[in-house]
Amino acid sequence: MDTKLLVEKTRELMASQTCCAEAKEAAQRFLDAVGTAAEKEETEKYLAELEEDIVTVDGLISFARSDAGKAHFGEETAAGIAAHGEEIKAAGAKYCDCPACAIVAEILGK
Structure with missing residues (x-):
């Protein structure tokens, strides 16, 4: 670059x-x-x-599901972030988006 x-x-x-x-x-x-x-x-x-x-997509999912992630984002938002992470991972993403x-x-x- x-x-x-x-x-x-x-x-x-x-x-x-x-x-x-x-x-x-x-x-x-x-x-x-x-x-x-x-x-x-x-x-x-x-x-x-x-x-x-x-942040890797696996790291994103792991953090969102952790107690620290739930405390940081709130439980509902953390669940949504984890679900989003699973979606982008299934689509081939390597990193958080x-x-x-x-x-x-x-x-x-x-």
Whole structure:
């Protein structure tokens, strides 16, 4: 992925409501480093963070069914998320399809 497109996708990721704090911090460090001597290193760190943060569909289902997931989302919403996870898994999805994970999958796929 060229730098211009990576910057664009990074800004989209940072604006996503489902982007975690760690990814936002790594994204900002990457953006701050673009055009500097630290760009290559920060890009590598950023991509490594994204690989750690992307949620697999199995992870999504597992979390939604857990007590922590039920506490986080509420029991009814968690059940819906788990059901949605099962649907997208059956359709062949590898990752969660929330806005942040969809952008991260696009970034990592290029």
